[in-house]
Amino acid sequence: MTIDLKTVKHISKLARISLEDKKAEKLADDMNSIFEFIEKLNELKTENIEPLTSIAETTLRFREDKITSNNIREKILKNSPEKNDDFFIVPKVVE
Amino acid sequence: MTEITSLSLFELIKNIKEKKISSNEVTKSFVDRSEKSKKLNAYVTENFENCLKLSKEFDNKPNFDLKLPGIPIAVKDLFCTNEVRTTAGSNILNNFVPSYESTVTQNIWNEGGILLGKLNCDEFAMGSSNETSFFGNVQNPIAKDLVPGGSSGGSSSALAANLTPVTIGTDTGGSIRQPASFTGTVGLKPTYGSCSRYGIVAFASSLDQAGPMSKDVKDSSILLEVVSSFDKKDSTSIDFKRNNYSSELTRNIKGIKIGIPKEYRVDGMPNEIENLWKKGIEYAKDCGAEIIDISLPHTSYALPTYYIVAPAEASSNLARYDGVKYGLRSSGESLIDMYEKTRSEGFGEEVKRRIMIGTYVLSSGYYDAYYLKAQKVRQLIKQDFDQAYNKVDAILTPSTPSSAFKIGEKSNDPVSMYLNDIFTVPVNLAGLPGISIPAGTDKNNYPLGLQIIGKPFDEQTVLNIAYSMEEKIGYKNNITDWWME
Numbered sequence: 001m002t003i004d005l006k007t008v009k010h011i012s013k014l015a016r017i018s019l020e021d022k023k024a025e026k027l028a029d030d031m032n033s034i035f036e037f038i039e040k041l042n043e044l045k046t047e048n049i050e051p052l053t054s055i056a057e058t059t060l061r062f063r064e065d066k067i068t069s070n071n072i073r074e075k076i077l078k079n080s081p082e083k084n085d086d087f088f089i090v091p092k093v094v095e
Numbered sequence: 096m097t098e099i100t101s102l103s104l105f106e107l108i109k110n111i112k113e114k115k116i117s118s119n120e121v122t123k124s125f126v127d128r129s130e131k132s133k134k135l136n137a138y139v140t141e142n143f144e145n146c147l148k149l150s151k152e153f154d155n156k157p158n159f160d161l162k163l164p165g166i167p168i169a170v171k172d173l174f175c176t177n178e179v180r181t182t183a184g185s186n187i188l189n190n191f192v193p194s195y196e197s198t199v200t201q202n203i204w205n206e207g208g209i210l211l212g213k214l215n216c217d218e219f220a221m222g223s224s225n226e227t228s229f230f231g232n233v234q235n236p237i238a239k240d241l242v243p244g245g246s247s248g249g250s251s252s253a254l255a256a257n258l259t260p261v262t263i264g265t266d267t268g269g270s271i272r273q274p275a276s277f278t279g280t281v282g283l284k285p286t287y288g289s290c291s292r293y294g295i296v297a298f299a300s301s302l303d304q305a306g307p308m309s310k311d312v313k314d315s316s317i318l319l320e321v322v323s324s325f326d327k328k329d330s331t332s333i334d335f336k337r338n339n340y341s342s343e344l345t346r347n348i349k350g351i352k353i354g355i356p357k358e359y360r361v362d363g364m365p366n367e368i369e370n371l372w373k374k375g376i377e378y379a380k381d382c383g384a385e386i387i388d389i390s391l392p393h394t395s396y397a398l399p400t401y402y403i404v405a406p407a408e409a410s411s412n413l414a415r416y417d418g419v420k421y422g423l424r425s426s427g428e429s430l431i432d433m434y435e436k437t438r439s440e441g442f443g444e445e446v447k448r449r450i451m452i453g454t455y456v457l458s459s460g461y462y463d464a465y466y467l468k469a470q471k472v473r474q475l476i477k478q479d480f481d482q483a484y485n486k487v488d489a490i491l492t493p494s495t496p497s498s499a500f501k502i503g504e505k506s507n508d509p510v511s512m513y514l515n516d517i518f519t520v521p522v523n524l525a526g527l528p529g530i531s532i533p534a535g536t537d538k539n540n541y542p543l544g545l546q547i548i549g550k551p552f553d554e555q556t557v558l559n560i561a562y563s564m565e566e567k568i569g570y571k572n573n574i575t576d577w578w579m580e
Binding site for chain 2: 030076
């Protein structure tokens with residue numbers, strides 16, 4: 001299997017990372033050598049194997065539906081690159 | 096008296112408790128030495144002034160019952176520290192100042208530790224040489240232009256150079272043990288679920304674990320006791336009975352069964368590593384251990400599995416960096432344009448590569464072929480260890496397939512870089528505890544490490560074997576201070 005330029009561009013769209021053509025070519029090369037290395041897994045038959053989703057054999061714990069942190073709006077907004085008093089500001093999304 | 100900065104954590108605590116030295120004297124020594132060691136580029140953010148101030152406060156009102164009484168400690172810049180910049184080695188978090196504290200670092204401050212600074216690391220902990228950091232390469236104090244390993248490269252460098260008495264790193268595929276091995280220091284990755292992940296910048300959540308790095312095994316046991324805790328804020332934190340690792344530390348490992356997995360004898364492994372391993376087996380025998388040959392048949396599938404699972408989880412975890420809530424924002428004409436430019440400019444090449452791989456393996460039509468397949472193989476890798484542990488108490492392997500390499504030597508070939516983690520990655524996939532201890536040197540006098548892998552939650556046995564072997568090995572780093580100004 002080879003990953004072509006078109007696929008790389010499609011993936012970069014999905015990943016929300018803009019990519020110049022020159023960089024996309026280099027990335028396609030890198031990805032192909034990495035996937036060549038990954039293909040080794042196809043040597044193994046795994047039809048009847050249960051996938052391992054979490055190594056910690058715990059069930060998710062419940063907690064009371066209670067607010068534990070109050071009035072942290074200011075703290076949360078503090079690191080935002082653009083904000084007004086109460087909101088994050090983003091480029092216009094509705095025409 | 097020997098220089099304060101070359102004392103072990105254990106000795107520092109003892110001296111402080113016996114009032115032979117003050118926290119402020121200790122802090123001053125580490126700050127002075129760190130100031131003279133800028134060439135190593137180990138720090139991303141210094142907290143020196145505040146640390147000196149807090150050490151004085153400790154001396155004015157000391158509490159000697161604490162486990163780290165007034166001890167200055169620098170930590171990997173992947174731990175969120177309240178009101179202190181936390182970058183994860185990335186441009187995208189260059190100006191990020193958390194308003195909360197990671198549980199692991201909070202545990203350290205609760206026991207009297209004081210933040211000395213934040214240490215350089217590969218961007219989002221993705222790398223094995225610290226070369227992917229936005230803040231530049233880190234020098235290995237062992238020799239000029241040598242990588243300190245990664246991703247906890249600032250940590251291993253600062254530790255080996257005596258800029259901090261101990262440190263903490265994080266280990267997703269070897270990021271504590273490999274840099275420890277490259278710098279002649281000790282690094283312990285605990286069992287998955289032992290140390291809380293709360294407040295650690297996430298890379299691959301099913302693999303990430305924080306752990307101690309130190310100059311000797313005893314110091315790691317002291318620090319593990321502090322950082323390991325059950326934490327409700329981490330949904331995969333495990334509530335198990337934790338040992339008093341330092342007081343239960345013993346060199347008596349008579350009759351302990353140590354397995355030697357034949358699959359770790361990989362093609363092209365240098366003779367030096369093979370010989371180190373053989374010597375390690377002899378040391379273990381001298382300590383009273385029984386050596387048993389074992390098989391971990393799926394070892395060669397661990398790296399390909401890792402390079403699906405880790406990027407997949409990373410691509411999902413790093414989706415949060417969108418230029419809206421925190422971090423860097425590039426300007427764009429539309430919201431989508433802003434996202435794409437922010438992420439393109441904010442992330443470095445290796446991080447982008449991994450996000451792309453992760454996005455690809457999770458994308459529609461490929462999920463079963465890659466991610467599901469990898470999770471199934473991960474099960475097989477874990478079963479290998481389960482079966483081995485029916486016969487043995489621990490496993491001994493080399494930590495890395497080579498010693499530290501030169502800066503730039505592998506940075507253009509991702510696969511050759513990934514191969515560095517061949518002996519450490521299986522341990523993360525199976526969620527096991529593993530320690531790297533310095534065990535010898537190569538022909539250039541660069542350090543080499545041995546890895547001891549334990550059963551889940553059996554950090555004590557891992558530490559005991561390491562403690563016992565450490566005494567027999569008698570390794571000492573030969574640091575010449577070549578970087579000092």
